[in-house]
Amino acid sequence: xxxxxxxxxxxxxxxxxxxxxxxxxxxxxxxxxxxxxxxxxxxxxxxxxxxxxxxxxxxxxxxxxxxxxxxxxxxxxxxxxxxxxxxxxxxxxxxxxxxxxxxxxxxxxxxxxxxxxxxxxxxxxxxxxxxxxxxxxxxxxxxxxxxxxxxxxxxxxxxxxxxxxxxxxxxxxxxxxxxxxxxxxxxxxxxxxxxxxxxxxxxxxxxxxxxxxxxxxxxxxxxxxxxxxxxxxxxxxxxxxxxxxxxxxxxxxxxxxxxxxxxxxxxxxxxxxxxxxxxxxxxxxxxxxxxxxxxxxxxxxxxxxxxxxxxxxxxxxxxxxxxxxxxxxxxxxxxxxxxxxxxxxxxxxxxxxxxxxxxxxxxxxxxxxx
Amino acid sequence: xxxxxxxxxxxxxxxxxxxxxxxxxxxxxxxxxxxxxxxxxxxxxxxxxxxxxxxxxxxxxxxxxxxxxxxxxxxxxxxxxxxxxxxxxxxxxxxxxxxxxxxxxxxxxxxxxxxxxxxxxxxxxxxxxxxxxxxxxxxxxxxxxxxxxxxxxxxxxxxxxxxxxxxxxxxxxxxxxxxxxxxxxxxxxxxxxxxxxxxxxxxxxxxxxxxxxxxxxxxxxxxxxxxxxxxxxxxxxxxxxxxxxxxxxxxxxxxxxxxxxxxxxxxxxxxxxxxxxxxxxxxxxxxxxxxxxxxxxxxxxxxxxxxxxxxxxxxxxxxxxxxxxxxxxxxxxxxxxxxxxxxxxxxxxxxxxxxxxxxxxxxxxxx
Numbered sequence: 001x002x003x004x005x006x007x008x009x010x011x012x013x014x015x016x017x018x019x020x021x022x023x024x025x026x027x028x029x030x031x032x033x034x035x036x037x038x039x040x041x042x043x044x045x046x047x048x049x050x051x052x053x054x055x056x057x058x059x060x061x062x063x064x065x066x067x068x069x070x071x072x073x074x075x076x077x078x079x080x081x082x083x084x085x086x087x088x089x090x091x092x093x094x095x096x097x098x099x100x101x102x103x104x105x106x107x108x109x110x111x112x113x114x115x116x117x118x119x120x121x122x123x124x125x126x127x128x129x130x131x132x133x134x135x136x137x138x139x140x141x142x143x144x145x146x147x148x149x150x151x152x153x154x155x156x157x158x159x160x161x162x163x164x165x166x167x168x169x170x171x172x173x174x175x176x177x178x179x180x181x182x183x184x185x186x187x188x189x190x191x192x193x194x195x196x197x198x199x200x201x202x203x204x205x206x207x208x209x210x211x212x213x214x215x216x217x218x219x220x221x222x223x224x225x226x227x228x229x230x231x232x233x234x235x236x237x238x239x240x241x242x243x244x245x246x247x248x249x250x251x252x253x254x255x256x257x258x259x260x261x262x263x264x265x266x267x268x269x270x271x272x273x274x275x276x277x278x279x280x281x282x283x284x285x286x287x288x289x290x291x292x293x294x295x296x297x298x299x300x301x302x303x304x305x306x307x308x309x310x311x312x313x314x315x316x317x318x319x320x321x322x323x324x325x326x327x328x329x330x331x332x333x334x335x336x337x338x339x340x341x342x343x344x345x346x347x348x349x350x351x352x353x354x355x356x357x358x359x360x361x362x363x364x365x366x367x368x369x370x
Numbered sequence: 371x372x373x374x375x376x377x378x379x380x381x382x383x384x385x386x387x388x389x390x391x392x393x394x395x396x397x398x399x400x401x402x403x404x405x406x407x408x409x410x411x412x413x414x415x416x417x418x419x420x421x422x423x424x425x426x427x428x429x430x431x432x433x434x435x436x437x438x439x440x441x442x443x444x445x446x447x448x449x450x451x452x453x454x455x456x457x458x459x460x461x462x463x464x465x466x467x468x469x470x471x472x473x474x475x476x477x478x479x480x481x482x483x484x485x486x487x488x489x490x491x492x493x494x495x496x497x498x499x500x501x502x503x504x505x506x507x508x509x510x511x512x513x514x515x516x517x518x519x520x521x522x523x524x525x526x527x528x529x530x531x532x533x534x535x536x537x538x539x540x541x542x543x544x545x546x547x548x549x550x551x552x553x554x555x556x557x558x559x560x561x562x563x564x565x566x567x568x569x570x571x572x573x574x575x576x577x578x579x580x581x582x583x584x585x586x587x588x589x590x591x592x593x594x595x596x597x598x599x600x601x602x603x604x605x606x607x608x609x610x611x612x613x614x615x616x617x618x619x620x621x622x623x624x625x626x627x628x629x630x631x632x633x634x635x636x637x638x639x640x641x642x643x644x645x646x647x648x649x650x651x652x653x654x655x656x657x658x659x660x661x662x663x664x665x666x667x668x669x670x671x672x673x674x675x676x677x678x679x680x681x682x683x684x685x686x687x688x689x690x691x692x693x694x695x696x697x698x699x700x701x702x703x704x705x706x707x708x709x710x711x712x713x714x715x716x717x718x719x720x721x722x723x724x725x726x727x728x729x730x731x732x733x734x735x736x737x
Binding site (some may be wrong): 030032034035037038039174183200209242250251305324331 | 407408412413416417419420423424426427428429430431433434437445446447448449451496497499500502503504507509520523524527528531568572575576577578579580581582583584585586587589590605606608609612613616640641642645666669670672673676677686687690691693694701704705708711712715716718719720723726727730731
């Protein structure tokens with residue numbers, strides 16, 4: 001009996017390196033990698049309920065074709081308007097900028113095959129997305145879930161970074177009650193997004209909400225924000241920002257508190273103004289942290305679903321539908337193939353954006369900071 | 371650490387500024403008295419903005435709270451703001467949620483508690499094991515073994531779905547093939563990955579949008595009959611939060627000095643024993659921070675619960691979302707539900723804010 005337990009413990013000690021990491025690896029394999037592969041298969045097939053079960057028929061790239069060129073184009077990409085000469089010029093400018101970027105990379109002497117391919121992918125995808133945004137955002141065009149998601153991500157993260165950084169700079173000054181403000185400003189991050197969505201639906205009600213007198217005074221007493229595409233998107237964006245500004249704030253405040261105080265004081269002695277101090281001392285010190293929080297937010301922002309689903313139910317029409325919500329709605333209508341295809345497109349856009357940001361911006365600021 | 375600590379440093383002479391007596395009114399308002407303080411105008415502006423933002427943060431929560439004490443007439447008749455002054459508060463919504471609905475409220479609440487706690491405990495346990503291993507043990511997985519694994523997995527997926535082979539057989543054959551490969555061919559290949567690659571692989575799982583993974587997971591759970599059970603949500607929440615745990619805990623373990631462990635190892639303690647009795651107690655602050663963060667993420671999760679549970683395992687976010695009834699939203703009931711859902715979280719935040727903030731900071735500030 002004793003020898004068996006001794007053997008077991010000896011064996012477990014020898015296998016400890018494997019035993020420690022195995023659960024995590026298995027869980028990720030079973031619940032991330034395996035579903036990812038299975039999802040790819042679903043995205044390439046058509047799902048049909050038949051008597052006593054279901055049937056999956058392999059259809060190749062048909063689901064993606066439907067999203068990009070076919071009957072679901074309006075839903076995913078949007079309805080295209082006509083692009084003006086001016087916009088073509090703008091696009092040409094962007095393409096030229098990317099061309100120059102690639103050219104300089106090739107001339108830098110550090111160019112590698114993977115680096116070049118990565119940069120070409122980044123440049124192509126970003127130019128394509130700009131073209132798409134221009135096509136659907138002018139005149140008769142109407143954006144689909146891809147452009148709406150990009151709006152939530154890029155407008156949202158910019159606003160959250162700007163306000164979060166501003167509040168952090170204010171709080172980092174020598175003021176009383178910093179810890180009080182830190183605690184108060186932190187709260188929204190912990191509130192359930194579903195609750196936030198309903199709270200903002202109440203707040204945004206122009207006739208019965210708390211700001212109704214203000215709206216009436218401004219002459220917007222019967223303005224139905226939920227019926228207008230852009231105001232509905234902005235309400236979703238405001239709700240999302242309310243939740244996520246605290247994250248930016250807390251992390252950036254900590255970064256500002258960590259910067260060397262003597263440098264700031266010495267600069268003040270030399271008569272530097274606030275902007276100069278920020279530009280030359282604070283910003284270089286916190287830039288790597290800014291890059292990291294923006295990366296974290298980019299990753300999470302692409303997943304937005306709770307707020308549009310509950311605040312506006314994706315409406316009016318499909319105006320506030322994010323890609324995750326689009327995939328959910330497709331799933332609810334038994335279109336598993338289409339749903340997976342949307343999911344895969346979301347994965348593609350997320351990975352290209354986040355990897356590009358990480359490689360070409362975050363890494364650079366980190367190297368510069370060292 | 372904080373700017374307050376500079377007060378212990380010797381006072382700097384304020385030679386750059388004119389002497390106090392000569393300052394005009396304009397200077398007294400817009401220029402600081404000395405280099406360490408702020409000018410009154412700037413102080414007023416700062417506090418105005420900060421107090422305004424406190425209002426922005428607190429008002430939606432206040433509105434939820436007062437709405438939960440309103441009668442329907444108080445909501446539909448236009449806004450009323452202050453209980454006892456603007457309107458007579460009523461507890462009708464609270465008694466409806468707690469007594470009339472009773473079990474229909476408590477069951478999702480209990481579900482949420484069970485699922486959030488169980489998944490968090492498991493995620494923190496497995497995640498810290500992996501994080502510890504990645505800071506202390508060198509792994510060298512061979513690239514070819516990984517490639518073989520992916521190929522075999524893909525073959526299993528295709529053969530079970532397309533060719534209709536039962537998944538148990540497919541999985542068994544695949545596992546056998548992979549073990550065979552490890553024992554024979556794998557020795558011939560030399561190129562391997564390091565710990566940082568494994569860490570990056572684990573953390574990068576966070577990029578995966580849940581909606582991509584949830585459909586196959588739905589199908590998987592349907593086949594093994596786990597849909598709408600606690601276990602399904604516990605497993606999935608554990609999986610989605612593992613990358614965060616690994617990321618945060620790795621930095622904590624990296625700060626723990628290795629000497630203690632080495633001396634314990636000399637005394638003959640096994641790795642697992644060292645991990646459980648020496649390292650985990652030392653990592654308590656980090657564990658607390660990570661635990662709270664993951665707990666709150668699981669408590670608030672909505673999308674995965676929407677896919678994987680319907681009635682029995684319904685969680686609080688789903689119950690709240692379901693209040694948008696056919697009669698139109700019942701704001702007063704909804705507010706009660708949201709308030710009882712966020713009160714514990716806010717209380718926890720207020721009490722343990724330092725821990726939670728630390729959890730958020732470790733990954734981000736250290737990068």
